[in-house]
Amino acid sequence: MSRIIVVANQKGGVGKTTTVANLGAALTALDKRVLLIDLDPQAALTATFGIDPYKLTHTMASVLLRSSMPFSRILHPVGANGKIALAPGGIDLAAAEVHLATKEDRTRRLQQVLEKNRVPFDIILIDTPPSLGLLTLNGLVAADEVLVPVQSHFLAMRGVRALMETIWRVKRRLNPDLRLLGLLPTMVEPNSRHATEVVEELRTVFKSKVFDVLIIHSVKFAEAPVANQTVVDSAPNHEGAVAYRKLAEEIANHG
């Protein structure tokens, strides 16, 4: 049985895609068989691994709308040595979301696909867009666990409570197995009192649900996607890479 972890936060630009890509690379280095799923119409995860979503005929949109294309056929090998499987996103996901809105099982499409196709993966990571719409809901319903990156800024703190309420509602009504894996402080500016105070506030409110690992703010994370790489693969001794590897170990060991 695969472990399905959805990475979600409706606040934009908090490090969701970066976390899926780097955590995926770090889990692969621990010999886990990893599948990454891109549910964002902007397909930043797909672009991070050098795939041009505009050139794809099949993305997650076709899978959610149940086209004849089998799930395994849309997968691309990515990452160092092509060891990660990626189910790409693309702009047609925006139209798919509108189309799904009229369907009875609109929140369960991804869950159904993964139930039919779980075979070869140990861990499945799902990237979501900055909203709490149907695409993110499909991720929350399909998943066993939710990982929430929280940028260590005041404005990013505000949305966490609303997100917890959404997770709770999904758990009550749609996916009783869903549990919060943890809150991951991201973009922590070194030597910034503000960042320290935000992380302390997170730990006060959410206690052990906040990972010990912090991801520091570093321009390396913005640079790596240019070369279609993750920081974990391109700069393994970088502080950010070390942090994502620690996160991977913590997640792999407390399954």
Place this chain on the structure above:
Amino acid sequence: MSRIIVVANQKGGVGKTTTVANLGAALTALDKRVLLIDLDPQAALTATFGIDPYKLTHTMASVLLRSSMPFSRILHPVGANGKIALAPGGIDLAAAEVHLATKEDRTRRLQQVLEKNRVPFDIILIDTPPSLGLLTLNGLVAADEVLVPVQSHFLAMRGVRALMETIWRVKRRLNPDLRLLGLLPTMVEPNSRHATEVVEELRTVFKSKVFDVLIIHSVKFAEAPVANQTVVDSAPNHEGAVAYRKLAEEIANHG
């Protein structure tokens, strides 16, 4: 006649809200009468000025759904000396967006409201959520000009072309007066080759449509909202405040 500028970019966390707040404060300092409109259900702009959206009975949602509440009655005085008017956002905007989807004039609600209520403002700035859904479309249809903040990271560059296509489509079908005011490079890491390359790429592709002004990356922008302030008001000599004031002058003088 007011000048209506919508600040939009579907990529999350690129500095839309920060730009509306700081540009608004800088324009007010130039003695412009400024109205800020918060179209984001997460209402970060509203929170930036110390208003708790959860405590409001009337937000932009009531206005878009044409409740009996007149537009002028939902406005709050904010900023230094309460000189800025704010039309607050809130979580009910998410439900309003779903409700609007069934209406014939779903993209024109904001335009209609502003046509009826333009009276006292020189400049109206509209903040939008990180998506190209109905709320952002209402902003694009109601506006005369679009200002696009672009984070100076590779991943943020990707969405600009798709956004330009959306602006062009809105101009052709819904709002012939809409024009691109400019692209504003944000979060430019000082001394980073990556940031310089991204800004150079922007200037190569979009030429004079890229503002000369750059907004540097500074933790001050994350800190200011904690004290319900903008950097323009709280640290007027800070490089970021100077940049937003320059932007305000450039916009005010090239009306």
